[in-house]
Amino acid sequence: MPDSISAHTEGDCTYTRTALTEAEVEALVRGICFKTGPPRTVGVEVEWLVHELRMPQLPVTPERLHAAYAALRTVPLRSALTTEPGGQLELSSPPAASLTECIGIVSADLDTVRAVLRETGLRLRGIGTDPWHTPRRFLREPRYDAMETCLDRSGPAGRAMMCTSASVQVCLDAGYEEPGTLGLGRRWWLAHTLGPVLVAAFANSPMIAGRPTGWVSTRQLIWTDIGAGRAGAPPLEAGPRDAWARHVLDAPVMCVREDTGPWHVPDGLTFRQWIRSGTPRPPTREDLDYHVTTLFPPVRPRGHLELRMIDAQPGDDGWIVPLAVTTALFDDPEATETAYRCVKPLAERAAGMPAPHNPLWMDAARYGLGDPELHEAAIACFAAALDALPRLGATTEVTNAVAAFLKRYVIPGRCPADDLLDRLRGTTDRRAHGKDIRT
Helix, strand or coil: CCCEEEEEEECCEEEEEEECCHHHHHHHHHHHHECCCCCCCEEEEEEEEEEECCCCCCCCCHHHHHHHHHHHCCCCCCCEEEECCCCCEEEECCCECCHHHHHHHHHHHHHHHHHHHHHCCEEEECCCECCCCCCCCCCCCHHHHHHHHHHHCCCCHHHHHHHHECEEEEEEECCECCCCCCEHHHHHHHHHHHHHHHHHHCCCECEECCEECCCCEHHHHHHHHHCHHHHCCCCCCCCHHHHHHHHHHHCECCCECCCCCCCECCCCCEHHHHHHHCCCCCCEHHHHHHHHHCCCCCEEECEEEEEEEEECCCCCCCCHHHHHHHHHHHHCHHHHHHHHHHHHHHHHHHCCCCCCCCHHHHHHHHHHHHCHHHHHHHHHHHHHHHHHHHHHCCCHHHHHHHHHHHHHHHCCCCCHHHHHHHHHHCCCCHHHCCCCCCC
């Protein structure tokens, strides 16, 4: 029987801490992180950098951010509004019954948010990494103090991730329990193998501190540099549930939460080791729930599948295109089968290594659609998505936006990062776009 450890209070809720066994962790992870059934809902989480309205190169003071966010908390929104450590804003939609409903909810909320920010002289900007400002932490909370301490041990990538990155995260149902086109196993595999195509097509983070990095998705590079234990996926050879349960147990613990004072930040302690040692105290169900939130793989199971590899997109409505394309490729059976056939040859380039720490993902982040095989796969996948969108009830405006993106970027082998680089360099020659920031 589990041991009752102590009473713990968070806010107005008091609960009893109960120690976990490894078997209990595996059962909890398998049951909670993958909830199967027909794909019926879709969601999106859109992160934004917050810049000066007219001079985005100027830093925004913490006082202005605090005032703007206080004003935002007074307006009604259907999406959850949260603040990231560097002051980025995130809107997380509720699960929507259709792509059209999801777009409608988030679009209306973004209109409200933009109007409030405009009154304070601020604006949302969709770029994967801040091209001008160095990392500066806005939130001062025990969670982020501990995260910073933990991630600093592996270099500067952690602070850049926390404070200067933004993404479009597409959330889709895990799929059927049974095998098949819309089955959990196929969707799990497809998410990890289609992921590099999405990285390449929507790459939009080629700069840091005003200089090109040599990567079209520097944001993806930053996530990779955080390390496989924190930001890597499990191997694809095993079934999703078994693989993820093992990954959760063998991933490093970011911190041990404390009721008072700073949180303990262990060095190299896995959750499995924590269970076996019981030091500094036995882990509980609440610790497991928190531990899972500190893992940042490119595909994170949270009952549904959260695809986290897409850079924030330019323009007020740029986020709609990756949401629409990804939803079509996963939820329309015909488009899913086409995507599977198109990306299957790419799997060999992963060399049996988990995402994103393999050659396929690295090439996607460095070259984007300049990579011939990724380019070919992207053209076919976008065409399949475009055909599928009317079957999913997408509006003409959405299909037109996807068609325009296909024509402007995918077919010519470009990505939004190229627009940023062209404006910086006054050239369309990607070879002049800088060198690898790690050399």
